[in-house]
Each structure stands twice: as structure tokens, then as C-alpha cells.
Amino acid sequence: MTSTVVVTGIGAVTPLGATAQETWQAALAGTSGAHTLDNDWAEKYELPVDFAATVAPGVVEERLKKVESKRLDPASRFALIASREAWEDAGSPDVEPERLAVSWATGIGGVWTLLDAWDTLKEEGTRRVMPLTVPMLMPNAPAAAVGMEFTARAVVQTVVSACASSTESLGQAFEMIRSGKADVVISGGAEAAVHPITLSAFSSMRALSRRTDSPETASRPFDVDRDGFVMGEGGATLILESREHAEARGATIYAEVAGWGTSNDSYHITAGEPEGAGSIRAMRTAIESAGIAPSDIKHINGHATSTPVGDIPESYAVNMLLGDAVDDVRFSATKSMTGHLLGGAGAAEAMFTVMALKERVAPPTINIETVDPDVHLNIVRDTPAQLPDGDIAAITNSFGFGGHNAVVSFRSV
Incomplete structure (x- = not known):
């Protein structure tokens, strides 16, 4: 069990x-x-x-x-x-x-x-x-x-x-x-x-x-x-x-950790696979292992580093994962505020994801003036966005040099 x-x-x-x-x-x-x-x-x-x-x-x-x-x-x-x-x-x-x-x-x-x-x-x-x-x-x-x-x-x-x-x-x-x-x-x-x-x-x-x-x-x-x-x-x-x-012990529960997934691009030491193939495998594993359907996901905290080559593959991968449900998902890129904490980034962004589920609000992405035309995401811009009531899920993405991809999925409680 x-x-x-x-x-x-x-x-x-x-x-x-x-x-x-x-x-x-x-x-x-x-x-x-x-x-x-x-x-x-x-x-x-x-x-x-x-x-x-x-x-x-x-x-x-x-x-x-x-x-x-x-x-x-x-x-x-x-x-x-x-x-x-x-x-x-x-x-x-x-x-x-x-x-x-x-x-x-x-x-x-x-x-x-x-x-x-x-x-x-x-x-x-x-x-x-x-x-x-x-x-x-x-x-x-x-x-x-x-x-x-x-x-x-x-x-x-x-x-x-x-x-x-x-x-x-x-x-x-x-x-x-x-x-x-x-x-x-x-x-x-x-x-x-x-x-x-x-x-x-x-x-x-x-x-x-x-x-x-x-x-x-x-x-x-x-x-x-x-x-x-x-x-x-x-x-x-x-x-x-x-x-x-x-x-x-009567503890306060913020959220449930529902599942997780990893993969590797085996493509380039610093650049991710340009079509997001490794990223989509990690995301799919994170939700399938949790028994979550794409339509259950209402929030994503993205890796979203602000690099010219890094952001586009993540957008591709999220769209492949969610399909028509992508417009219903509030996407936050909190590195726009924290900077990139490298090995600490995933933990900080998981904390943001947990808090988003608990308080039903997605943090904003700042500094976007014109969204890249190759990006098709429902990005939360400038001000927080409310998340729906009921049982919802969220994921947080992290992708690293060496082709490492890791994704954790969470459920509201």
C-alpha cells in the first residue's frame, strides 16, 4: 500500500x-x-x-x-x-x-x-x-x-x-x-x-x-x-x-504531492531539445503517475528562464500536453521576479505552486511587453489571477543543463 x-x-x-x-x-x-x-x-x-x-x-x-x-x-x-x-x-x-x-x-x-x-x-x-x-x-x-x-x-x-x-x-x-x-x-x-x-x-x-x-x-x-x-x-x-x-498530529496541509516525472533530452549540454520532446515526456509522466487528466490542470509554474532559446520549447511542450485545454491554464513565470536560483529554483517554484493552490491565486509574470508570437500560453501578466474552486491540479517545471527535465504535480486539498 x-x-x-x-x-x-x-x-x-x-x-x-x-x-x-x-x-x-x-x-x-x-x-x-x-x-x-x-x-x-x-x-x-x-x-x-x-x-x-x-x-x-x-x-x-x-x-x-x-x-x-x-x-x-x-x-x-x-x-x-x-x-x-x-x-x-x-x-x-x-x-x-x-x-x-x-x-x-x-x-x-x-x-x-x-x-x-x-x-x-x-x-x-x-x-x-x-x-x-x-x-x-x-x-x-x-x-x-x-x-x-x-x-x-x-x-x-x-x-x-x-x-x-x-x-x-x-x-x-x-x-x-x-x-x-x-x-x-x-x-x-x-x-x-x-x-x-x-x-x-x-x-x-x-x-x-x-x-x-x-x-x-x-x-x-x-x-x-x-x-x-x-x-x-x-x-x-x-x-x-x-x-x-x-x-x-493535526497538521495544516497546504497541498497534495500527486506525482512526478523525469526525462533527459540527450541533445546538447546546455540547450534543450528544440521541440520540447524531453519536457513533454517528463510532464506527461508527472500527471499520468498521479492519475491527473490534462483538463484537471489549472496552473503551471514554468521553468521560463527568459533565454532566447529556452522559452519556446517549453511553450511547445505545454501545448502538446494540454491540447485544447491550454487556454484554461494560468501560466506563471516567477523567475521574472526572483531571478534564476539555479539548483534552488525548483524548490522556490514548487513553494509558489503550493501556495497558488492553497490560496487559489496564480502569481504574475512581470516585464512582458510583447509576447513572442511563437508562444501560445495563457500567461498571468502583471497582476495575480484567480484559480477556480473545487479539486484542481498544478505542475511545476524545471529543465537543466545536461538535458535534465523534472516535473512535480500537485493537487489541491
Whole structure:
């Protein structure tokens, strides 16, 4: 017998807010988290991009003790902050450590720790390199930090599949509960990679927007004049548990995790398959495994990065999935506000999807002036859109370098 899986807690630290609720309210208000960076990187390294969407100054210092921050890479700090909030939001479940798991994700890992250590080695020598450098930079460090914080002894795992990472981590968490391996899973993703090396590298491949004169309008998914994504940072956590376990303790339930799907394009290391063939397979698996019909879907939070080549295949795939029902589905592209959190994006967007189902409102997509004529979606623009009453479903899409596709489906409760 398989268990029904539900979401009972959410937490986040993003460019839109220090908490999940702050982030959600800012998204509903159509707020952009992008801004010109307060540093000399562009001048010093001759970067063509001098802006990103970053977590507000002081947030980490307010939420973590100094000794905690010193021993954690920024990605792990975001993971711990978001997970503490989600755990409290879920009512601090009373669960045996052997029945508690962590399924976490990152796309890049501890880039700040690695490069800071390299600078220290070059400038000050071996003796000045921190002993905890490797435990801080390893990709599983955020998962380990969360696991130790809550004494999770069932499974503590890390998914690394580029920008699909944290959506895949949610799918893995779903499977843990469905299979009976855990009663509660702390799941999500975090990224802290706003650094000169990543800005330079993404700029070199022409993936980043170069609207330096207007950072807040730079991320414009599906717009005819889109020119790339905006780098973002942060993390988000969802607490997943069996419905039986949640109801037994009187927990608030946000939504049901209904199913999930993955696929791979095996087409190109950075570009997705141009007709969306891999994306449609992942989406179809996510709804078929849940017993959801295309007509049940009323909301999609899209991957929608605002790249010239990335947005069109997603539109094709959604239309192939939904057919004539596509006009009834409210499509949101929240990266227009948060920027692209890379390995943390899927978790943040899953949180938005859960909140959309709970409150029956789809967040807006900002900055669209003229929709690309090749895009045929019912995009929520500028202001939130109401979702219908009754039993409805939603999906969230994530597609990553390496051809990774991951989709999670949710039902209202």
C-alpha cells in the first residue's frame, strides 16, 4: 500500500524576502528582486553584467549565529534558514529520527568556499586555508547541515542535476514517503553562486541578460525582446509527509504531492531539445503517475528562464500536453521576479505552486511587453489571477543543463 503525500510546511529565503510568506507576498505584488550589485566586479573583471537578484543584506546575520555562518558555505546557510522556518511552519513534527529523511539539492555547490580558499592559498599560503574547507564546499554540505540540525537518520541525500535539481529532490522525497522509507522528509534546494566567475561564465555563453540600465526589468520570460536570465540566489524548503502522519498530529496541509516525472533530452549540454520532446515526456509522466487528466490542470509554474532559446520549447511542450485545454491554464513565470536560483529554483517554484493552490491565486509574470508570437500560453501578466474552486491540479517545471527535465504535480486539498 502506498501513502498519499502532502506538504505541511514551507520555508524560504530569496531575493524577494527573508521568509516564505514575505517571498510569496512580494511575488503577488509583482516585485523584482534584481538590482545593480554593490561591488566593483564589473569594473575589476570587465564583466558585461553588473546586476543580479540577491538575498537582502543582513538576513543571514539575523537568522544564524556567527559560529554557524563561519562553518557554512552561503548555500548551506540558505538551506538551514529555509529548513528551520519550514520545520516550525509544519509544527515541528514529532518523528523518530530513523523515520525522518532529507532530500536536498544544489546545482553548483560551494563555489564561494572553493574560490575563497583558492585565493587564500595563493595569497597567504597553505596554513591559512580553513580546515573545514572541503566539508563546506562539497555539494552535499547543505543536506548534511539540515540532516544534523533535525537528526534525520533515514536518508540524507543530495541531488545535483543543474537547474532541475531541487524539483528532482522533491520527486525523490515523494518516493521515499510513498514507498514507506520515511514518514517525514525535509526537501528543497539552495544556491549561492552570484560570483564573478559564474557571472563571467554565463555571460560568455550569452545566457545572461545584459540590461544593465534596468536590472529590475531584465528578466522577461516569453517576451519578444528577452535576452537572457538574471542570476539569483537563495533557497526554499518543503516539508513532505504521509497524509496519515499529518492528520494524526493535526497538521495544516497546504497541498497534495500527486506525482512526478523525469526525462533527459540527450541533445546538447546546455540547450534543450528544440521541440520540447524531453519536457513533454517528463510532464506527461508527472500527471499520468498521479492519475491527473490534462483538463484537471489549472496552473503551471514554468521553468521560463527568459533565454532566447529556452522559452519556446517549453511553450511547445505545454501545448502538446494540454491540447485544447491550454487556454484554461494560468501560466506563471516567477523567475521574472526572483531571478534564476539555479539548483534552488525548483524548490522556490514548487513553494509558489503550493501556495497558488492553497490560496487559489496564480502569481504574475512581470516585464512582458510583447509576447513572442511563437508562444501560445495563457500567461498571468502583471497582476495575480484567480484559480477556480473545487479539486484542481498544478505542475511545476524545471529543465537543466545536461538535458535534465523534472516535473512535480500537485493537487489541491
